[in-house]
Amino acid sequence: MGEDTAAAAGGGGVPAEVRRNLEAVLMVVDQPVAEYDLAHAFGLPVHAVAATLAELSGEYTAQGRGFDLRQVAEGWRIYTRPECADAVEHFLKEGTEVRLTQAALETMAVVAYRQPVSRGRVSAVRGVNCDGVMRTLVLRGLVEEAGHDPESGALLYRTTSYFLERLGLRSLDELPDLAPFLPDDIEGLDDTGEHTK
Incomplete structure (x- = not known):
């Protein structure tokens, strides 16, 4: 694999575009998604998807993001970091709320x-x-x-x-x-x- 190709690829050797797509899907799901289902959806080997998800999770932690990508029994899902719980709770209670007509x-x-x-x-x-x-x-x-x-x-x-x-x-x-x-x-x-x- 050449340097340009390697630079464009993320964890597990998947292209940067696939990494973005994985992130996009994980941002909108309302329940954990299994590695197999993600691999099937994107036509990739399960081990490549698993490696990419683990790498993304590590990146979010290292960057100190307010969200965390976690693997649970049913699969992978993005969660709010526990240390951000107070801020989220404050926003939901006191912040902008959609009011009823x-x-x-x-x-x-x-x-x-x-x-x-x-x-x-x-x-x-x-x-x-x-x-x-x-x-x-x-x-x-x-x-x-x-x-x-x-x-x-x-x-x-x-x-x-x-x-x-x-x-x-x-x-x-x-x-x-x-x-x-x-x-x-x-x-x-x-x-x-x-x-x-």
């Missing part, structure tokens, strides 16, 4: 006070379609599915324990008494938001 707050309030409740009934209370907002609340872990209505078969939703945690509540009994301000005739609405007779 007014529509999301209103939807969450209806679910909290009328749960378990269908999307149709939430939409009827708010006066607008809330399907997209409900999906957002589910993705953020504030609302979850709670089975189906035995009469209509509509999917029902309720708040989660994470919802209580974020509001600093022990139970739904500690919610402020706002239920009287919601429409009384919600029980007379079907799951499409139409009044039933």
Whole structure:
């Protein structure tokens, strides 16, 4: 291997581009990835990928990076370094947070006070379609599915324990008494938001 080729190659003799690609994949996975899976994805021998990952891990440590590439039982994954835990925790608690929109707050309030409740009934209370907002609340872990209505078969939703945690509540009994301000005739609405007779 010539000097130029050697300079362009990283650990295990893999090209610098492959090293970058390995880093990119490891930055986005949400669970450890096995050496075999990475080797298969990039068409490389497992031993070359293993050597590259070990070298990258050593480089991150030597450079004092805020993240660490670790091998665990299931494979390799990038983690925050333990010594950075306080900074990360401070940012997550006090730093920039994605705030809920007014529509999301209103939807969450209806679910909290009328749960378990269908999307149709939430939409009827708010006066607008809330399907997209409900999906957002589910993705953020504030609302979850709670089975189906035995009469209509509509999917029902309720708040989660994470919802209580974020509001600093022990139970739904500690919610402020706002239920009287919601429409009384919600029980007379079907799951499409139409009044039933």
